[in-house]
Amino acid sequence: MRFWLGCTARGEMIPAVFVEPPWAEGSCQLYNAICEMQASIEARENRPVLFAEANFCERSSALDFLEFAIDRIEGLLLREGETDALTNLQRYAESVRTGLEAVDEALFRRLRGEVASGVCTGDALRRRIADLAGPATPGGGQPAEGYDALDALVNGILLEESAPENVGQPEPEMIFYQPTPARIVLEMVERMDFRPDDIFYDIGSGLGQVAILVHLLTGVQTRGVEIEPAYADYARRCAEGLNLPAVQFIRGDARTAAYANGSIFFLYTPFTGQMLDQVLERLRQVSTRQQIRLCTFGPCTPQVDGQLWLQPLDQTSLHENRLALWKSTPAPAPWGRTRTIR
Numbered sequence: 159m160r161f162w163l164g165c166t167a168r169g170e171m172i173p174a175v176f177v178e179p180p181w182a183e184g185s186c187q188l189y190n191a192i193c194e195m196q197a198s199i200e201a202r203e204n205r206p207v208l209f210a211e212a213n214f215c216e217r218s219s220a221l222d223f224l225e226f227a228i229d230r231i232e233g234l235l236l237r238e239g240e241t242d243a244l245t246n247l248q249r250y251a252e253s254v255r256t257g258l259e260a261v262d263e264a265l266f267r268r269l270r271g272e273v274a275s276g277v278c279t280g281d282a283l284r285r286r287i288a289d290l291a292g293p294a295t296p297g298g299g300q301p302a303e304g305y306d307a308l309d310a311l312v313n314g315i316l317l318e319e320s321a322p323e324n325v326g327q328p329e330p331e332m333i334f335y336q337p338t339p340a341r342i343v344l345e346m347v348e349r350m351d352f353r354p355d356d357i358f359y360d361i362g363s364g365l366g367q368v369a370i371l372v373h374l375l376t377g378v379q380t381r382g383v384e385i386e387p388a389y390a391d392y393a394r395r396c397a398e399g400l401n402l403p404a405v406q407f408i409r410g411d412a413r414t415a416a417y418a419n420g421s422i423f424f425l426y427t428p429f430t431g432q433m434l435d436q437v438l439e440r441l442r443q444v445s446t447r448q449q450i451r452l453c454t455f456g457p458c459t460p461q462v463d464g465q466l467w468l469q470p471l472d473q474t475s476l477h478e479n480r481l482a483l484w485k486s487t488p489a490p491a492p493w494g495r496t497r498t499i500r
Contacts, residue, residue, distance in 0.1 A: 191234065192243055195227050196250070203254045211265050214290040217258050218307035224255040265290075266314040273315065274401040279374050284344075287311060305339055312340040316370050317396055322388035331433040335364045335389065338426045338455065343371050345481050346453050350422060352376040359383060359420045361412045361437060362428025366393025366405075373405045378422075382407040383415045412437045417444050427456030427478075434461055442467050445486035452484040 202220045207213050231248045238244065269286070272278035278286060291308040328334060352358075356378045360368040363382025370393075373380040382405075384390040390409035397405040408415060412428070413436045423441060425434075444450055445467060454462050459482045462468065470476055471483040 188234070188238060191230075192247055195230065196247060198223065199227060199247075199251050199254055203257075208258060209261055211261055212290070214262070214265065214311060215292055215307045217261060218291075218310050221255060221258055221262075224251055224258070227251050228255070262310075262314060266318075269315045270318065270400065273374065274399070276401075280377065283374055287344075305337075306341075308340045308344075309337070312343075312367065312371060313337070316367050316400070317365060318399055319392065319395065321365055322392050325386050325388050328386075329429075329433070331431040332385075332429045333427055335362075335386070336426075337364060338368050338424075340367070340371070342426075342455050342481050343368055344375075346424065346483075347372060347375045349481070349483060350451065350453060352378050352422070354378065356421045357381065357419045358422045358424070359417055360424045361415075362426065363393060363407060364389050366396050366407060368424060368426075369393070369407070370397055370400065370402065370405055372424075373402060379404045380406075381420070383412050383417075384409060385411050413440060415440065417441070420444055420450065421448065422451045422453070424453045425455070425458055425462070427454075427458040430458060430461065434458055438462065438465055442486070449488075450486045452486075454482045454484070455480075 202208060202223065205220075208217050208220050228248065228251050231244060231251060235241075235244050235248070269278060273283070287308070291306075291311045325335075352372075354377065356376075358369070358372050358376075358378055358380040360372075360380070360382045363369055363384045364386075366382050366389075369380040369382040372378070382390070382393055384393065384407060387409055390407045393407045397407065413433065417423075417440065425437075429437070441450065441452065442465070451471075452462070452468060455478075457478045459476060459478050459480075462482070462484065463470065463476055467487050468484040469487050471485060475482050
């Protein structure tokens, strides 16, 4: 018995063969799983609203489901072996995913062009992001690794290439790279009083999203410091592709970076322990020449809170899952003198 699952992105019909009917021994569970997934995929393919460019959030949810469904089908293929029904169902799910991703890529390509031409920056970019991805969840509303449609949108606009895969092994106190959730960057821009003459540094800048987005929203010069050459080179290409000469990436060790004229610094826990202490000492030295401000997010926040030369701007946000803001005191304490960590 043959039926048609649907069409590929090129319009080719995808045939499928029914598994044995549910009354056959041992096939009922597989049959039900295939029928359930097929119905769910068809429901998304047959929703024209998902293929409208403006409905980014709904499309993002549909793509998340399709990723889950494809993973589930692959698991069934491993367990049950290749069958026509499972193979064709997999092709169908991948085809629907490809169609939705094509809508997103057209959107990202258009927005990248608007950013590169200077049309979509500042408040215009902020409004565009809110229209497409909805309002950002406050910093404490999700766990530190909570990513959502906002991240998919921002990454799609800012990062045109696939991320590099061949990277070196980090030192023991370095944390494996995780991108900063976009909602944290938006919150930082909202809460921190950026001035035209500020120079912003993202320490452990990874693929460069934070430095690029801060510049686009505030107009200040931004720098990223990244020890992994593949990440630093990737971020530099992304900034160049968006025509952003005020965004620069420095390939080097955060413990010895110069931080020339830096006034605002950001740490999403790129390292811990003694390495973090050494970077904080570098920042303390910078603060002897001018007052600086520091933003932290993640497990580094309690360790930063032990620094006597830093004064928190908001006592209620000193938690690793919230964005914490600090300013240097007029008379910084010598290195090694810290307050008791709460």
